[in-house]
Amino acid sequence: MTAKGRPRAFDRDAALERAMQVFWKKGYESASMADLTAAMEINAPSLYAAFGSKADLFKEAVELYSDKVGKRIKGSLPNAATAKEGIADFLMQTAISHTSPDQPHGCMVVLGALHGNDSSDTPCSLLRERRLDNVTLLRARLERGVREGEIAASVDLQQVAEFYVTVQHGMSITARDGATLEQLTKTARAAMAAWDGLISE
Amino acid sequence: MTAKGRPRAFDRDAALERAMQVFWKKGYESASMADLTAAMEINAPSLYAAFGSKADLFKEAVELYSDKVGKRIKGSLPNAATAKEGIADFLMQTAISHTSPDQPHGCMVVLGALHGNDSSDTPCSLLRERRLDNVTLLRARLERGVREGEIAASVDLQQVAEFYVTVQHGMSITARDGATLEQLTKTARAAMAAWDGLISE
């Protein structure tokens, strides 16, 4: 079944990619409709017809970001042989992504919308939930480490997960402030220096 | 010499304090003039006459924040007997401040203006410089630790300073996401677990 009416004259995926870049660089609130339509090379009515609203577009942009950028970072966790190696690579991939020269520095999920109101279904709460999901993701990898004998059952896994996610959050700010890959790599390694102390409790 | 014209009908310091609270909670861009004048209980012309502009008011609010909130945190560094204790208290005071129930969670300098343009003399660059100053501050305390024999001269002090500042940055995000004092305290202790590994290089 083909479309009934006049066909869309632009590539929806490419336009969404452009929009993600704008939101990533400027954040939800600072990214104006004028910024978005200019980058997407479409007019406002086309944007609304294809994506619904600015907030809806942002939601799709965040999903694209998770699929495209976040997946490489989060993939470190299940792929590594140990939880320690997984988290080390998790931070290392974060350092690489956050200083990539062809991308805005820092994480879109961390920096994208910090000051929206606290109601649900806002860009702010959407990102907050994504960040909290990351804690759960790290914790799950740590739990696997416990099951596989790498980590003692007495260790406070929530604390460890929150620590490393907090480091990752901080890397977004530091990256925006101009840190290089070398600097963030050292920070990632510094965080891993705490590992032995954290799992020997 | 007293004032010549009609005296100001409001307390400038109290109004600035209110403005700081608004900027702290909402950030520079999300804090509208309507928000500010409502909280300060003055009209826009009074605000402009007393503070110049929204950006100037923000600058003064940041200075007030540094003097009032930041001073307690940064004071940890020179007061402690060792660099290790100083940084540990630095993170601990950060955890306390960032979860204080009568304050917005997280740091105004970290969260206050992330997405302004990169030109100079903007709220965004103003805060970035403040954050970079914090790295210098930690590094200076570490250098003192070297002079006093606490830390070997071969240690990469810049790396250590950047790591702990990055953790502090992350604590602002985590605090905004709802972390408790207990959680942030654990994160601060976790960061200190890396200390021995960092200064034995």
Add this chain to the structure above:
DNA sequence: TGCATTATGTATCGATCATTACATAAAAGG
């Protein structure tokens, strides 16, 4: 060839943004 449907471009909507004109009010100095 019409008809229904969807997309596009232009032009604009009311709301809100930071900022300010303007008339008035309250003080000091003459």
Add this chain to the structure above:
DNA sequence: CCTTTTATGTAATGATCGATACATAATGCA
């Protein structure tokens, strides 16, 4: 008293915000 100076409240400025009305263009289907 009068003048000068500064502050205040009201109301408005042009600019920009996100979102749309509307006429037109391009498709599938009858």
